[in-house]
Amino acid sequence: MTRLAVTGAGGRMGREVIEAAGKREDVDVVLAVNRSEIDSVAGVAVDDAADFPTLLTERDPDVVVDFTGPESSAEYVSACAEAGVAVVVGTTGFDEDGEAALDDASEQIPLLKAANFARGVAALRQAVREAVGALPGYDVELMETHHNGKRDAPSGTANSILDDIEDVRSDLTHRTHGREGDQPREEGEIGVHARRAGDITGEHEVLVAGNHELLSLTHRAESRGVFAEGALDAAVWVADCDAGRYDFFDVIDANQ
Numbered sequence: 001m002t003r004l005a006v007t008g009a010g011g012r013m014g015r016e017v018i019e020a021a022g023k024r025e026d027v028d029v030v031l032a033v034n035r036s037e038i039d040s041v042a043g044v045a046v047d048d049a050a051d052f053p054t055l056l057t058e059r060d061p062d063v064v065v066d067f068t069g070p071e072s073s074a075e076y077v078s079a080c081a082e083a084g085v086a087v088v089v090g091t092t093g094f095d096e097d098g099e100a101a102l103d104d105a106s107e108q109i110p111l112l113k114a115a116n117f118a119r120g121v122a123a124l125r126q127a128v129r130e131a132v133g134a135l136p137g138y139d140v141e142l143m144e145t146h147h148n149g150k151r152d153a154p155s156g157t158a159n160s161i162l163d164d165i166e167d168v169r170s171d172l173t174h175r176t177h178g179r180e181g182d183q184p185r186e187e188g189e190i191g192v193h194a195r196r197a198g199d200i201t202g203e204h205e206v207l208v209a210g211n212h213e214l215l216s217l218t219h220r221a222e223s224r225g226v227f228a229e230g231a232l233d234a235a236v237w238v239a240d241c242d243a244g245r246y247d248f249f250d251v252i253d254a255n256q
């Protein structure tokens, strides 16, 4: 049984993780914290986030699951490093300094970060690599669509896919975020489009077009449950790892 702590317990993902954990036999939520005061989520008592470092020592979880914001996530990760507790980071929107802080922490604890815990997105990323590699010279555009409460744009998943595309296609050198006015497509650009509306869970589409044809690869998350289950699989897996930095592909590889 993996003993879990959940940060951002009152957030969209924090709630989903606690609810999903309650239905599994392999995890037990021993600590949940939130910045704003809330009593409980799915029967799990929620403590004040300000007490997190002390509660980490008292409740002794094996692993922390964090879906919050980049600043708070960096603080939670630093407390985990101090206490020697593994962490799964699902939070997106880190800047370079934030990423460097995660790298530093991973020298002391196992740290697994992924912008998307859906297995379908892992498959999409592999398919995109193959498609853009097989179609040299074709134009590539990415579009992502999320709920109206999402803060960061483009999404963390979109940025990972863009990194994959640039890795395979060295001729694609810059990202153009939206277009307006007299702005024809340039050599070497990847168009990037972010839409925010309603309560859409998350969609990512990559278009590859040229030579009188168009290939479209799309992933659509139908519920946040898919992210929660993937994050819990990651938590169970990383709890037994040595200090270091891991991603969701490591979990998928280990389960194959």
Ligand SMILES: NC(=O)C1=CN([C@@H]2O[C@H](COP(=O)(O)OP(=O)(O)OC[C@H]3O[C@@H](n4cnc5c(N)ncnc54)[C@H](OP(=O)(O)O)[C@@H]3O)[C@@H](O)[C@H]2O)C=CC1
Residues within 6 Å of the ligand: 007, 008, 009, 010, 011, 012, 013, 014, 034, 035, 036, 037, 049, 067, 068, 069, 070, 071, 072, 089, 090, 091, 092, 093, 114, 115, 116, 117, 118, 149, 152, 156, 227
């Ligand atoms: N990797 C993946 O598969 C997925 C990643 N995400 C990412 O997870 C993150 C959270 O998303 P979501 O759950 O929708 O967001 P919400 O806004 O619904 O929840 C955010 C949570 O973080 C807490 N929080 C925010 N800022 C702070 C802070 N400075 N200090 C302490 N707590 C803070 C909030 O507490 P309070 O309510 O008190 O402000 C809240 O509990 C985002 O970065 C999102 O992109 C989302 C889905 C899937």
Ligand SMILES: O=C(O)C1=N[C@H](C(=O)O)C[C@H](O)C1
Residues within 6 Å of the ligand: 092, 115, 116, 146, 147, 150, 151, 154, 155, 156, 157, 158, 201, 202, 203
């Ligand atoms: O904020 C969200 O909701 C999501 N965020 C992640 C991201 O930024 O890629 C993953 C998913 O698309 C949902």
